Amino acid sequence: MEFLLKVENLTVGYSEDIEILHDVSISVGPGRITGMIGLNGAGKTTLIKSIYGFLKPKKGRVLLDDRDITGTDPHSLIHKGLWYLPQDSGLFPYLSVEDHLRIPIRPLRLSNAEQKRRLSEVLEQFPALAAKRRKKAGDLSGGQQKMLECAMAMMVRPRLLFIDEPTVGLAPKIAVEMYERIQRFWEDGTTIFMIDHNVRQLIEMSGYIYVMSLGRITSEGPQEKFRGELKEQVRHWLGL
Numbered sequence: 352m353e354f355l356l357k358v359e360n361l362t363v364g365y366s367e368d369i370e371i372l373h374d375v376s377i378s379v380g381p382g383r384i385t386g387m388i389g390l391n392g393a394g395k396t397t398l399i400k401s402i403y404g405f406l407k408p409k410k411g412r413v414l415l416d417d418r419d420i421t422g423t424d425p426h427s428l429i430h431k432g433l434w435y436l437p438q439d440s441g442l443f444p445y446l447s448v449e450d451h452l453r454i455p456i457r458p459l460r461l462s463n464a465e466q467k468r469r470l471s472e473v474l475e476q477f478p479a480l481a482a483k484r485r486k487k488a489g490d491l492s493g494g495q496q497k498m499l500e501c502a503m504a505m506m507v508r509p510r511l512l513f514i515d516e517p518t519v520g521l522a523p524k525i526a527v528e529m530y531e532r533i534q535r536f537w538e539d540g541t542t543i544f545m546i547d548h549n550v551r552q553l554i555e556m557s558g559y560i561y562v563m564s565l566g567r568i569t570s571e572g573p574q575e576k577f578r579g580e581l582k583e584q585v586r587h588w589l590g591l
């Protein structure tokens with residue numbers, strides 16, 4: 352299979368003696384949404400953190416376009432077209448909306464004209480943020496904060512976007528908007544790796560799906576394999 356990102360036999364832990372991920376291998380095909388489901392504490396976020404350079408794997412490698420990027424720091428990965436929408440807010444409460452939008456593109460050293468162009472393009476897509484562009488992020492509603500994170504990702508125009516639990520804690524209406532935004536990233540050609548507790552939604556959106564249990568991949572396959580009698584199957588995949 353053709354792939355953009357490939358993770359090979361990754362073993363990862365937060366301390367010397369305890370391993371959280373055991374021999375994890377996944378592939379993310381270009382131009383598609385690849386999804387991952389799994390119980391709390393399975394290691395899903397840990398996987399993204401170790402791909403994105405926040406954690407150094409003990410074993411295994413991460414390949415992007417066939418190049419080894421294992422352990423590359425997050426800052427450098429922005430240059431390679433990667434961006435990460437984290438599970439928990441990564442915003443700075445005292446920085447303005449506009450300042451936040453400038454953060455992700457700082458390492459890219461774009462011309463002033465290009466920075467301005469992207470800023471106005473992105474703000475055009477988020478009227479609520481445009482109206483509050485000089486307000487502090489901490490003064491936005493929860494939904495607006497999530498949209499700001501989404502807008503930051505848009506500033507980068509990533510090739511590959513990691514999305515961790517995009518709608519957790521959001522009001523249903525905002526959750527729907529978030530999924531629509533993700534869909535639009537994909538339509539614009541962004542490759543996506545997404546983790547979501549909303550199993551049905553994830554399966555609906557993903558071309559290929561992985562199930563993680565206790566730090567191992569326990570099931571994988573194309574969307575068709577995961578449709579149908581969800582409840583029983585999911586229990587089975589998760590080893591319940």
Ligand SMILES: Nc1ncnc2c1ncn2[C@@H]1O[C@H](COP(=O)(O)OP(=O)(O)OP(=O)(O)O)[C@@H](O)[C@H]1O
Nearest residue numbers: 365366371389390391392393394395396397398438
């Ligand atoms: N900073 C950390 N230091 C030590 N252990 C950690 C740390 N972060 C996570 N862990 C442990 O690693 C394991 C996997 O956590 P992780 O957050 O990757 O799970 P997850 O699948 O993303 O769960 P959730 O669905 O709740 O987000 C858990 O046992 C957790 O306690």
Ligand SMILES: [Mg+2]
Nearest residue numbers: 395396397438
């Ligand atoms: Mg998580």
